[in-house]
Amino acid sequence: MVSIDEVARVAGVSTATVSRALSGRGHVSLAAKTKVQAAAKGLGYVVSASASSLASGRTRNIGVLVPFLDRWFFSTVLSGIASALMRRGYDITLYALSADRDERRDVFDTFLRRQRVDGVIAISLELGEDETGRLLELGMPVIAIGGPNPRLTTLTVDDLAVARLATEHLLTLGHRDIAHIGASPEFDVDFHVPTHRRQGFEQALSDAGIEVRPSLFEPADFTIEGGFRAAKQLLGKPGGRPTAIFAASDEMAIGALLAARELGYRVPEDLSVVGIDGHELGEFFRLTTVDQFPQGQGERAADAILAELEAKDAHAEPAAHEPGELPYDLIVRGSTARLLA
Template sequence: MSTSAPRDARRRSVRLSDIAEQTGYSLATVSKALNGRADVSETTRQAIDAALRDSGYTRRPTTPKQQRLIEVVFEDFETVWALDVLRGVIAEAKQHDLSVTVTEGGTKQHPDPSWLDGVLRRQPLGAILVFSNLSKTERTKLKARNIPFVVFDPSGDPSADSLSVQADNWTGGVIATRHLLSLGHTRIGIITGPDYMMCSRARLDGYSSALAEKGIPADPTLVTEGDFTTPSGYAQAMAMLENPNTRPTAVFAGNDLQAMGVYEAARQLGLRIPEDLSVVGFDDVQTAAFMGPSLTTVRQPLQEMAGAATRMLIQATRGETPSSVILPTSLIVRNSTRALND
């Protein structure tokens, strides 16, 4: 006599409340574990999963992944820099009939903790994390749901098992500083981004290397740290430029937003650009060419980088193994720099 029918009936009758009673966890915790929520410890998840398997509980089919959606995660979406990145993602996604959604929150180092729960519910084709990286546990959970991610312009060294896209920041720092040196400047100030960000350190290293090529030691009084915003560029430039006896003749701003702050500081101090002060930025955002005067800057190919990140996600979903990418930077010479003795 077959016993399969009674066994199947018993399996179908198992409820989450039974699992909660068996494991000693609350019904809410059991439900969270079943749905892959991020706020459940790995030990708890394993205990509940074991109880589910032993009881013969069958998970209900989940909603099919929305394969036509890419999620882009920004710390904030308040700058033209972020807009350039999004334009690059949209342009590439359009070629593959994909939609794009934007999430805002968290810090440059890590997305908001609630993001993981949201992305597991939304089930996008993949995610592009601007600046951010994820913990090992978060990466494991995304991998379990087959949601690949790419770190865009990582704030630190990306993990070996993470995909990333970035620009050649060291070379960018070198060519910006070499340009100013070629114009006769030797007192060159630099306003970096946050020290914890890899791109900031690389640009500063490039600056120092270019000075060393000419036998010029880096002057610590000409090196100051900003946060990649216009207000920080303004504040650091005011401190660097207010004393006429110690001010540099040129400033390499860590990005174009900080260069805008340098322009305002120079205006308030009565300094003309480039007659009294040469300025170089970094990024070449769309507004750089329309500043007064137009800004000499290092072009970071933001839209191309974003397109590359999007293609990497698509390749990953096809079972391919894309490699992390570093794209070249180039100097765009405009009207904010001039020879020191002209």
Template sequence: MAGIDEVARATGVSTATVSRALRGLPNVSDKTRAAVRRAADELGYVASSSASGLASGRTLAMGVVVPSVSRWFYTSVLEGVDAELRAASYDMILFNLGGHRGDRERVFHRSILRKRTDALLALCLDFTADERHQLASLGHPTIVVGGPVKGLRSVGIDEKATARIATEHLIGLGHTDIAHIGGEDEEGLNKQVPVGRLHGFQQAMRDAGLPVRPEWVVPGGFSLPLGRAAMNALLDRPGPRPTAVFAASDEMAMGAMLAAADHGLSVPDDLSVIGIDNHDFAESFQLTTMSQDPFDQGSVATRILLDELAGGEPRSRSVRSSAKLTLRGSTAPRP
């Protein structure tokens, strides 16, 4: 197997530059980085993460804490994280809480506090005051993807503004009887996400002079089955029914569309539906949605941590990701 010296000779740069290029560190031009990686591939050189760790005093591993691995958003973020870590020759240590709060003790006391990682990235989680204190005592660079967290920087969309634009789209189509499917997810998740989206819905309705009916604001658990059950329960109620629904996620929106079919209603002729995400199945459902890019959010958050580990200036401010209206066939003017 080739050594780092051979890669350096093949590319005409120093061994230090080869090391920096293969680890994704700054101060290496894109042209040089590409040449080094191409030479390393051709020569069959593989950097030794253990040797690099001994030299730097680091583990060359990043901890990633996820509520579960069963949701599209989480797996999409993880793919973005993994792409950046592989390019930087970093390992990922995944802490899957599996929706069980008890596992948080294991993660914080047995794993993170034992310094098995150099940095921590958390998905859609809030932290208790004690957990934030523990993280601060470690000095780990930390960032959250998905929802603002007190005392920590984050990468994510503007939840309230995104929900407001989604609701305004329905209002602009002439709808005045609009329901909202939202609600909280598993215990320990960042409540700012569903709360922000609810507030955006409420603000858009208030600004348009429209009433928010409490009985039309229902919890959907951020999943397709629970979203379907919530919409079915709403449509089973006696009295008038909504002509449109804003769901706080695409999975719940797709559940609402299935519930409409359960009741013999047509989307969008009888019921317009809009969601948030641009889930992989959104186009198949012809779902109008507020599109976001969780892969990019994971990538951006990871680059921030890697830059800081490489000695870059710490970034204290949160990063606002974009969300845009993607029109498909699930919304139409009020019948």
């Protein structure tokens, strides 16, 4: 088994320099760090996690709280977190938080208190006062994606503004009969993202002097299948059909595209469709969307928590708990077009 002494000999540095270079703790010149990394790679040397933890007081492991593991948005944010942490030599431990109170209590009372993580990232979870307090009692950095939570450092997307942008795009194209696929109450949990997106949609219509018509709203479950069923309802109702659909997620928007195709409507000639998220399938379906860069959200959260850990190691003042606005951008593709007279 390769030892740290062998790495030091090959790199031509001291064992202390090897330790600092591979642990990320303490100053090491770029030249020395490059030599150490090359020597370690050539010899197949890997730092012992347990030894590193004992020496540094760090597990080099970040706990991630997530409500769903089987949804594209959450898995993509998680991918961003994992990629950014891996580049810095950190692992992640996942904690799936359901709505079950006993399960959530176990996570906060037992799992996180085992001190196997250096910090916690919470993805789109509305933490109660008691849960937030228990996290803070751990004495480790906590970053929340979604919010706000005045007691935590949060990274947030303005869902009202995101929805307004999507709706205003359709209005600019001359559409007035615009339908909305949102969420049923059981999916409107935590920070009530679907409600905020519906409110942004309705505000944009009201500002344009257009009456909000309940008949042009259909709930779904943020899946392609749910969007397909909702769009068929909207397009199959008697009376005037919508000329455009704004779906609260790209997956539901893709479902709407498939429903329109099945019913014989041309997109965008007969029906314009816009979604939200920046789904990887969006380009394939030529879907117009408001991209909220979910992978970038994860990378930014990872960078933020590592910055707090470094500040803590340097005995610097902790960062203020001010929310950070996450970016979003309208990506216009082939699923929207000007309303034909």
